[in-house]
Amino acid sequence: MRAAGHSVRTRLRDRIAASDPGLLRLTAGLRTVGAIALTLTVLSLAGTDVPHLVAGAMAAMVATFAIREKQPGAQAVTLALGLPVALASVSLSAVLGERRVVGDAFFVVLIFCAVYGRRFGDRGTALGLIAFQVYFLSLFVGATVSALPGLYGAIAVAFVSSAVLRFAVLPATPAGVLVRLRLAFRARLAQLVSAQLDLLDAGEDDMDKALGAVREGTARLHETAMMIQGRLEEGTPDESAARLVQRRIADAEIAAERLGLLLLSARSAERADTLTLHLPGAPAPSVAVPPVPDESTDTLRRDLRALHTLVLRAGGGDTGTALAHVRNRLLGYRDEENLPPAPAAVQDVFRGIGEAARAVLGLRIALDGPQDESDDSPATVRSREELDAEEAALDGGAEEPAQEEQTGLRRPTTRAAVQVAVGSSLAIAGGELLSTQRWYWAVLTCWIVFINTSSTGEILVKGYRRLLGTVFGVVAGIALAGLVGQHTVTAFALVLVLIFAMFYTAPLSYTLMSFFVTAMLGLLYTLLHTYSLDVLVLRIEETAIGAVCGVVAAALVLPVRTDRRTNELLETVLDRLAEVAEAAVGQLSGGPSDDLLDRARDLDQALADLRAATQPLTHPVTPLRARRDTARYVVALLETCAYHARTLAATAELLPTHPSIAADPRLRGAAGRTVRNIRAIAARVADEHAAAEVETGPSIASLLGSDAGTPRYGRITDRVLRHLERLDEAVVGLARPLGVPVATPGR
Structure with missing residues (x-):
């Protein structure tokens, strides 16, 4: 019990x-x-x-x-x-x-x-x-x-x-928050593995639902990883510890996402596209016929459940022979001789489970310190040695270059201050026309819609959500005021409940937060003996005026159009993507080591900013359906590119320590086209009249082919080659929705 x-x-x-x-x-x-x-x-x-x-x-x-x-x-x-x-x-x-x-x-x-x-x-x-x-x-x-x-x-x-x-x-404390974020990462990683297990067992009619759960789990895991990265500097004792945790979190995220893609490919009639895991609503590929053999399915199901157990128990201080046996078995799949007999796609899944188990082991060592090694198998010992070597190879990294700061009205804070001042002046005038006593509600709304927004479209969406939440909140306020009457203690107790709900839901839904705020205000008016239906209706009217004034000020005073804002952020994402890809390929080609972890983190942050800025374009109520679909498609393609670039960066950092990966100088020339294409797209986004076009040509695999008598330069894994090819394909795929011409080979 x-x-x-x-x-x-x-x-x-x-x-x-x-x-x-x-x-x-x-x-x-x-x-x-x-x-x-x-x-x-x-x-x-x-x-x-x-x-x-x-x-x-x-x-x-x-x-x-x-x-x-x-x-x-x-x-x-x-x-x-x-x-x-x-x-x-x-x-x-x-x-x-x-x-x-x-x-x-x-x-x-x-x-x-x-x-x-x-x-x-x-x-x-x-x-x-x-x-x-x-x-x-x-x-x-x-x-x-x-x-x-x-x-x-x-x-x-x-x-x-x-x-x-x-x-x-x-x-x-920062350290305490970071500990809880690590626990959340493990919990979300376990949830993602459970969703992948459901994907394995899903029938043809349930594939879309199962794929949607995997897609959501992958996004939630990435969100937690970003939260951890944002708090590593304050929450860890030194820079080396922060970089180690950052590396292990990145490894676990990449391994989990790759495992989901390999599972999807094993269940599909053909190799699944990475884009499927990032594009919301994308249909699942057709299920393979015949399905995965029963014996392989049973083994996969058993090992996914074992991986789920390993993830959850990794942070609980649990030890014992049974857990060590599970870990040893899963890590054994990193060796070809331990793979069970199965089709090639299914064997890839077992390899993915082995890499995920290695990532979980590295995460546990980084977060919980040294572990009992008495029951380790040779495969586990080898994995520990690799992890130790990687930890020793991590350095402090280079300092980030100082970014040029904008001045005058170009500075975002100055521009926003001017816009809010103008919008508040309009809100005061409009609010006082409605009420000389409660005009300040219009000003409050105008102020709030400008907080954490950067473009006219974001302000419009935020104003719409606040108005919607206010309307429903007024209805709730009327009901609560009628129930509470003049019972002061009861009213204050309900106010506390509503305030808690307001703060708990604020990061999830601005509409819900506005609903709880307005319902709470109805109770406060009751306590101040100023409650009436007219007052709450006035609250809606003042909110509408404030939102309109905010949108007008944003549109007419030093406006930042949504297109301009998204183009600026898109250009930043492309620049970061080119930097990560070029640095990773350079290191994989035998060049000097670079600060790939920080470059990948900057790419993820730039992509998160772009995703937030495109919300006005992808909002469900937008009338521009084609534009909405294009924005979603572009962001999904960029997330696909970021995944492959992160994986290349993580692989490049293994070069000094991993026995099966060696530098190949031919990579620089073969992947140079991909980097040039990224920069060409960025140039076209910055200036639509720029004479830039995307190149196509032979696959990277064919470019790496060696003739007889040509000396062989080390070894490059199939995984690196696949990620380079998928990155190249995804970059070319960006050209069409962004209006960049594609050069036809031979012309």
Whole structure:
């Protein structure tokens, strides 16, 4: 029973870790709700009236979510600086409240400064956010000069409560967050292996569903890997440890994605295209007839389940002969003589399982330290020696070159500040036409739609989502206000529930977050005795005006068109892709070692930025269906290219230590066409009139063929050759949707 209970707890822990990597959303929700609850408790014991309770609750929320630094020391400094900023903001709001024109003008200036402060990093962003939100808070509760002492006390209690929750009750150190992210990576890796097992067993009618699960699992695993990479510098003791973890995470991700592709190829009538794993909605290839032999299927099913067990138990401190036996068997598939009799495609899957087991072993050693080696087989010993050699070969890497910083109105923070200031001016004017008392809702919406957006299309989509969430939130607010009535304690309890839901769902759905915010506001209006149906309808109208003003300002004032933004990011992705491919091929050709890990990470980050920027183009409600499909196809092709480039980079870094991989100088010339094609596409994206075209010609395999009497330069694995050819094909495939001419061989 104890074992069963432990198993249930472990499964629950893994499920939670996979759904919320690093428990970041859970921590944010609990910390905010806890700070508000502590503030309300202290203020209630002091006999504070309801308006000051509302002010304290809102200030606690702002003081908690505004802080974004990762190190506790930096968080403490920002929180300490935030208190005087908040007190100054509420004071100016109270003093200027009766001077409408001057107050409105100052509000616009404050908004400009708050957005401009983003250029100073997380601290500037946090202080600007505190200044704006506290000014809005004072307008919401109707702050006056005579009420300032009470507001000062409420805000001070809120900041202290936020500090108590942040540093004493729910502390989150970078190292602790990284540990939880590692657990999430293992859990998501196990989920991906389970999805691959379902793909093995899926019938012809279920292949699309099973493939969709594998595709989603692959994307979720990559998302977690990116989150880990973003926190390695702060969460690891030194640079060498960070690079080792980065390498092992990358190895595990590549091995898992490759295993899924090999499984898909084994189930298909022909070798599956990598694009199938990256293009949403792409149909599954036709199932092979006859299917995989029963004996091979049984063995594959057994070993995939064993790999799933190995992944989950790798981080639990579990040891024993049974686990060692499973690990030894799977690692044995890295040797040709241990492969079971099966068709070539099925044997590739067994090889993929062996590589995945090696990646899991490397991940465990990197994260948990040395392990018991008493039960190792020769294959496991060899894998450990390879991993040790790779660890010894890792160096500190080179410093990243400083990037040229834009100045003046070209700087994104300055441009956004000007746009928000203009949009807020329009929102103030439009909002006051609707209501002289609650015009600030329009300004708040205008402000929010500009946060974390970079183009007109992103602002339009965000404004639409906020309006949709507000409409449904008003309906919920009406229902909750009717149920709660004047029960203050019940209302505040529901406010806490809604705030937790708001922070927990914010990274997942902006519409849901807006829904919970609006429902919460309905309860706050009830507590302030200002609730009515007209007030909540006015909330929708003010939200619509704010969203429209934001879009108008983004479209007319220093606009950044979605096409321009995506083209800039696409050019960056192509440049990074060319750098990774050229550096990896150079190293595989015998050239000097390069910082391939960081180059691959930069490629992944650039691709993530492009994927986010194309959301307005790929949104389900967009009327431009052909453009939406083209954007999805281009991003999927780029993800395919990135996968092959990452794998080439990982293979190139094995050169000094791997016994079966040696440099081949012919690769540089054979793969030179691929790099030239990437740069040609980038040049055409940057300037549509550029005289650039994509070359085609003989396959890379034929270019590497050697005549009799030609000396043979080392060995290059079939895997490297396949990835080079797939990368070359995917790059040529990019030419058509991007309008780049393709040169016909012989002309």
